[in-house]
Amino acid sequence: MVRIWIGGLLWVACTLVGIGIARSYKNRAKFLHEWNEFCIVLNNSIKNLKLPQSKIIEKFVMDKSGQFVDFLKGYDEYLKSQIKDNKALDNLVDKSPLLKRERKHLREFLDSLGKVDYNLQVDILKYQSQLVEHLKQVAEKEYKTNGMLWYKLGFVLGLVVMILVV
Amino acid sequence: MLEKILPSRIFNEILSCENMDKICEIRIRKDKPIIYSISGKYKILERGGQAYIASQDEIDWIILTASEHSIYAQDEPMKQGYICTKDGIRIGICGQGVVEKDKLCAVKNISSICIRIGKNIVFSSSKLDKILGDFGSTLICSPPGMGKTTLLRFLVKKLSDSGKNVLLLDDREEVSSVGDINENCIGMCTDIALGIPKNIAYKYFLRSMRPDIVASDEIFGDEEIDAIVDCVRCGVKVISTVHCDSVDRLVKDTRYDRLCRCFRYFVEIEDIGKIGKVFDKEM
Numbered sequence: 001m002v003r004i005w006i007g008g009l010l011w012v013a014c015t016l017v018g019i020g021i022a023r024s025y026k027n028r029a030k031f032l033h034e035w036n037e038f039c040i041v042l043n044n045s046i047k048n049l050k051l052p053q054s055k056i057i058e059k060f061v062m063d064k065s066g067q068f069v070d071f072l073k074g075y076d077e078y079l080k081s082q083i084k085d086n087k088a089l090d091n092l093v094d095k096s097p098l099l100k101r102e103r104k105h106l107r108e109f110l111d112s113l114g115k116v117d118y119n120l121q122v123d124i125l126k127y128q129s130q131l132v133e134h135l136k137q138v139a140e141k142e143y144k145t146n147g148m149l150w151y152k153l154g155f156v157l158g159l160v161v162m163i164l165v166v
Numbered sequence: 167m168l169e170k171i172l173p174s175r176i177f178n179e180i181l182s183c184e185n186m187d188k189i190c191e192i193r194i195r196k197d198k199p200i201i202y203s204i205s206g207k208y209k210i211l212e213r214g215g216q217a218y219i220a221s222q223d224e225i226d227w228i229i230l231t232a233s234e235h236s237i238y239a240q241d242e243p244m245k246q247g248y249i250c251t252k253d254g255i256r257i258g259i260c261g262q263g264v265v266e267k268d269k270l271c272a273v274k275n276i277s278s279i280c281i282r283i284g285k286n287i288v289f290s291s292s293k294l295d296k297i298l299g300d301f302g303s304t305l306i307c308s309p310p311g312m313g314k315t316t317l318l319r320f321l322v323k324k325l326s327d328s329g330k331n332v333l334l335l336d337d338r339e340e341v342s343s344v345g346d347i348n349e350n351c352i353g354m355c356t357d358i359a360l361g362i363p364k365n366i367a368y369k370y371f372l373r374s375m376r377p378d379i380v381a382s383d384e385i386f387g388d389e390e391i392d393a394i395v396d397c398v399r400c401g402v403k404v405i406s407t408v409h410c411d412s413v414d415r416l417v418k419d420t421r422y423d424r425l426c427r428c429f430r431y432f433v434e435i436e437d438i439g440k441i442g443k444v445f446d447k448e449m
Contacts, residue, residue: 052236052252079235082174084227114235117272121238 007162014161018154025139025147027067027097032136034068035106039129042113047122053114054079071096075110102135167253168192168283171232173224176200179213190285191311194220194228196277206311206438222277229276232257243338245270250339256282284340287316287439294433296446298324301379302430303398306407307416312435314407315341315383319352321405322381326353333377334358335367341383368393372402381405391425398428413445 041060045051051059057076061069074092078084093107109132112124168186169177180189180202191203199210199217211218232251233240240249249257261276297304304321306314319341326332334356336342342358352358357375359367364382368390372380380397382390385408397404408425410416413432426432429447436442 046238050236050239050241052234052239054234054236082169114233114237115230116237117244118238118241 003166007165010165011158011162014154014158016154018151018157021154022143022147022151024097025143025150028099028102029136029139029143029147030066031068031071031097032102032132032139034066035109036129036132036136038068038072039125039132043122043125043129046118046125050118067097102139105131105135167251167255168281170253171228171251171255171257171281173227176211176218176220176224179211179218183211184209190283192281192283194225194279194281196220196222196225225276225279228257228279228281229259241272244273246338247273248338254284254340254342256284256338256340258282285316287313287320289317289320289439289441293441293444294321294324297321297431297433297444298328301325301330301403302446302448303404303428304406304431304433305385305426305429306405306433306435307410307413308407308435309411310409312437313439314409314435316439317433317435317441318381318383318405318407322356323351323353325379325405326356329355330378331376332356332379332381333371333375335362335364335371335380335382336360337362337364337367338383341381365389365393368397372397372400377402379403379405383407384409385425391422394428395424404428413443 038060042056045056045059054076057072061072061076071092074095075089078089078092081088089110090107093103093110096103096106098106109128112128114121116124168180168189172180172192176194180186180192184202184204188204189202190205193201193203193208197219200220201208201210203209229249230237232249232255234252237244243249244259247259249259251257258280259273259276260278260280261273263270264272264274298321306317306321308314322332322334322341332353332355334341334352336358339361342352342356342360357371357377359371368380368382371377380402382404383406385391385394385406394404394406408416413434416422417426417432431447432445434442434444
């Protein structure tokens with residue numbers, strides 16, 4: 001009886017680990033998906049209306065939730081704060097569910113916003129949007145392959161462990 | 167509002183010396199002392215008994231903060247030498263120009279800024295009673311910094327509240343939303359063309375909004391004079407401002423003949439917030 005319980009628990013644990021890893025892939029893909037959406041909104045709002053960053057963020061986060069929205073809210077607060085501390089921005093970026101190289105891109109993306117004139121900003125955004133689109137596609141592909149694989153692997157491994165224990 | 171655009175170090179220094187409400191201008195130049203103005207008198211900002219010297223970083227910080235971290239949104243105003251904050255504070259900028267085919271494309275390496283804080287001065291209307299009672303096109307004349315825009319705003323509100331449809335051409339966004347001034351200060355019958363170049367605004371809104379009066383700040387260039395001549399020909403009254411030291415000099419200058427013929431009243435500003443002579447051409 002005890003063996004069945006232990007086996008069952010190990011199966012659940014392995015499955016949860018698999019789900020956890022799959023979720024990290026999913027969160028990363030979702031974050032990049034929303035970042036890509038934000039790039040499109042940013043591009044249109046700057047190109048057509050020349051809206052300031054904070055206005056665009058305000059419109060984008062309205063009625064939305066999630067890690068990227070929280071990240072944007074944090075960035076907006078940073079912009080509005082009197083003290084511009086690079087560490088605060090680094091911490092914000094580090095909290096994102098992205099890989100190290102993607103975080104570097106995110107930091108560069110933030111650094112590229114609002115510091116140059118209109119024409120250059122539009123050009124930079126075009127380049128950044130293409131980059132984010134590429135990152136999103138890679139992350140979505142990895143979620144579908146690796147993420148789901150980890151989920152299935154956790155489930156099957158748990159099952160095998162349970163059978164062995166029982 | 168100033169606390170939002172000034173680095174806290176500068177803001178706190180000014181705050182420790184003066185009442186912020188009295189300050190109407192702050193001039194910040196790279197590697198030079200910061201100077202501020204109270205009722206037209208300039209003072210040097212001091213820190214620990216010595217002049218506070220502004221750095222390039224502080225100037226860049228102000229530009230970035232004033233533009234809400236969106237320099238691209240201030241592209242056109244910056245080409246005209248200013249930035250307008252969302253609170254309506256106008257910041258004049260001066261630096262190195264990037265010129266292409268005789269056209270200013272951008273201003274880089276900004277080394278001087280002039281922050282002007284709008285004040286809601288109430289003018290005594292006794293000298294303006296005639297203008298307000300029997301309105302005709304009015305030109306407000308004075309050197310810079312005497313309160314032309316404030317008087318324009320005052321007249322716009324009075325005329326608008328008396329039921330006249332006023333079209334306010336606020337291309338530099340400083341008439342309708344400056345400092346402690348909000349849209350209630352420009353009257354209930356005022357339509358505002360905000361941030362639209364005047365040559366375009368005159369052309370389109372005169373037809374679409376059918377105003378009784380068109381108000382605009384700081385006449386500059388032949389194109390605008392042409393537009394004013396057209397307005398007056400259409401039967402629309404105009405109220406505007408122009409930089410000049412006296413009405414006499416303006417009227418005698420043959421280059422402004424066409425402009426002067428359009429206006430009935432000429433108002434001189436004697437001192438900050440103080441109306442001088444009011445000339446009526448029909449008297």
